[in-house]
Structures are given as C-alpha cells and as structure tokens.
Amino acid sequence: MKKIWFLVYGFAVLTMISCQDDSITAEEIIAKSITAHGADVAANATLDFTFRSINYKADRLGGNYVYQRQFLKNDLPVIDRLDNKGFVRTVNDSVVSLPDSLSTRYSASLNSVVYFAQLPYSLDGDAVILENLGMDQINGQDYHQIKVTFKEDGGGEDHEDEFVYWIDATDYLIDFLAYSYCEDECGFRFRESVNRRNLDGIIVQDYKNYRSESSDPVLEDLDEAFEAGKLELMSEIKSEFPKVTIKSAP
Numbered sequence: 395m396k397k398i399w400f401l402v403y404g405f406a407v408l409t410m411i412s413c414q415d416d417s418i419t420a421e422e423i424i425a426k427s428i429t430a431h432g433a434d435v436a437a438n439a440t441l442d443f444t445f446r447s448i449n450y451k452a453d454r455l456g457g458n459y460v461y462q463r464q465f466l467k468n469d470l471p472v473i474d475r476l477d478n479k480g481f482v483r484t485v486n487d488s489v490v491s492l493p494d495s496l497s498t499r500y501s502a503s504l505n506s507v508v509y510f511a512q513l514p515y516s517l518d519g520d521a522v523i524l525e526n527l528g529m530d531q532i533n534g535q536d537y538h539q540i541k542v543t544f545k546e547d548g549g550g551e552d553h554e555d556e557f558v559y560w561i562d563a564t565d566y567l568i569d570f571l572a573y574s575y576c577e578d579e580c581g582f583r584f585r586e587s588v589n590r591r592n593l594d595g596i597i598v599q600d601y602k603n604y605r606s607e608s609s610d611p612v613l614e615d616l617d618e619a620f621e622a623g624k625l626e627l628m629s630e631i632k633s634e635f636p637k638v639t640i641k642s643a644p
Contacts, residue, residue: 420524423538423561427514430566432596436515438641439596443633445507452508456644461508476504511598511633513568514559521545529563532570532617536563539614558614567597572616582606584616584625593638601631 440453453460461476470486481501483490492500509516517524527539537560544555560570572584585601592598604625606616619625 418526418538420526420540421518423526423540423566424514424517424524426566427559427561427568428518430597431512431514431568432592433515435595435638435640436512438643439594440639440641441512441596441598441636442639443511443598443636445511445631445633450504450507450511452512455641461504463504463507474500474504476501510601510631513571517542527558527614530560530614530617532560532621535569537561537569538563538566541614556613558616560617568599570617570620571601572613574613582611582613582616583628584620585631586620588630589632591636593636594640596638598633598636598638600633602627603629603631 436452436454437457438455440451442449442451444450448463448465451460451462453462458478463474465472467485473484475482475484481497481504483492483497483500516522521544523543523545525541525543527541530537530539540559540561542557542559555573555575557571557573559568561567562569567587567590569587570585572582574580574582582605584604584606586604587599587601590597590599604620605628606619606625608619611619616625
C-alpha cells in the first residue's frame with residue numbers, strides 16, 4: 395500500500411512541476427531576465443565601453459536612445475550616431491551624405507554591437523517573436539530555453555536571424571545563447587557568458603564565441619555539442635572598460 399501511495403504522490407509531484415513549467419510564458423521569462431540584467435536602471439543611464447578598439451556609447455533617457463561609436467579613418471575622427479530619428483555619420487565634425495545601402499549597413503552594425511552588449515534589453519520589442527522551448531540543462535544547471543525570431547516589419551535588416559537563449563531558472567541571467575545569421579555568408583554561433591560584472595545595477599558580460607563543426611546544426615541543440623566539446627572556440631566578445639552613468643528620469 396505504501397508503494398502505491400509513493401507512486402501516486404510521485405506522479406502528482408511530477409505533474410505539478412510540469413504544470414509549473416508550462417504555466418510561465420516566454421514573455422514572462424524574458425521580462426524577468428530583462429529585469430535581472432538591470433533594464434530598469436539602463437532605461438535612464440549611459441553605458442560607455444570599448445569593443446575591438448572602438449569606443450561605443452549607449453545612452454537612454456525617458457524612452458529616447460542614442461547609440462554612438464567613435465574611431466579614426468584616414469586619420470580623421472568619425473562618429474556614427476543612431477537615435478530615435480535615424481542614423482548619421484560625421485567625419486571631422488561634418489555630416490556625410492551616404493547612400494541608403496551604406497547608411498543601413500552602418501546603422502545595423504552599430505545597433506548589433508549595442509544589442510549584444512546590453513542583452514536582453516530589447517527583447518520585449520513589438521517586432522520580437524518569443525517561443526518557450528521548455529526546460530533544458532547545461533552542465534547540470536536548469537535553464538529556460540527561449541527561441542527569438544523577428545517580424546519583417548520593424549525587425550530590422552537582420553530580421554531573418556534566429557536566436558535561442560538559455561536563461562538561468564534561478565537568477566534569470568543569460569548564460570548561453572545561440573544564433574543563426576546571414577550577412578555576406580550564413581553561419582551559426584554559440585556563446586558562453588564570461589566575466590560578468592554588475593555596474594550600478596546593470597549587468598555587463600563578455601562572451602566566448604564558438605562555431606559548430608556541422609554546416610547545418612539545429613540551433614537549440616548546440617548546447618549538447620558544447621557540453622560534448624564539439625564546438626570550436628573562435629573568439630571572445632569583450633565589452634572592455636565599461637562605465638555606467640546613471641541619469642535622473644524625466
């Protein structure tokens with residue numbers, strides 16, 4: 395009789411856990427992750443950092459944003475600026491007229507760097523499509539596995555890219571992500587977060603960047619290849635010298 399009771403009890407517990415897993419939506423998981431990464435602070439703050447020897451700035455205040463990068467080209471100072479109104483490039487303090495193709499390319503590359511540096515800040519946008527793939531484990535740790543795709547309308551130049559995020563089931567921080575892309579060529583990447591820092595409530599982290607030996611891997615299964623040591627480390631994505639400046643909300 396005791397055996398039967400334990401079996402019934404065990405089944406009930408498993409059913410309860412399953413229902414709990416199913417009850418939380420992808421939108422709720424992403425909202426928790428955005429909060430855990432410090433979006434409430436980042437909404438009215440400036441993040442300065444260096445990526446591949448170029449200085450970047452992500453400035454937000456009251457729903458407005460300015461993304462900016464500065465570098466030298468042919469010994470002349472270049473500033474790329476992307477804000478709510480659009481993209482502008484200045485060279486030696488003079489605005490440069492660019493064809494739409496170049497403006498779109500420069501804007502996308504600037505946005506991409508800030509996007510990865512401040513994940514998952516923008517994953518609650520209107521063009522974002524979220525799918526809860528359920529629970530997963532990496533190295534014995536439980537994760538929510540969330541797939542992210544984008545609508546063509548509002549999804550930007552790279553709206554066909556797909557992402558999968560592994561979000562820690564306890565602290566809701568992003569530990570791993572995988573994505574597919576098609577630029578000059580198509581490919582797949584898997585990233586592991588490292589060097590996590592908390593700067594005045596904003597999480598800043600770097601990533602180890604891996605690629606798959608397979609030419610057409612299943613995106614959500616790349617964690618298994620990672621655990622098996624079958625991914626090749628290509629590079630490290632570093633947000634160097636990060637600095638946060640908190641602003642007063644309007």
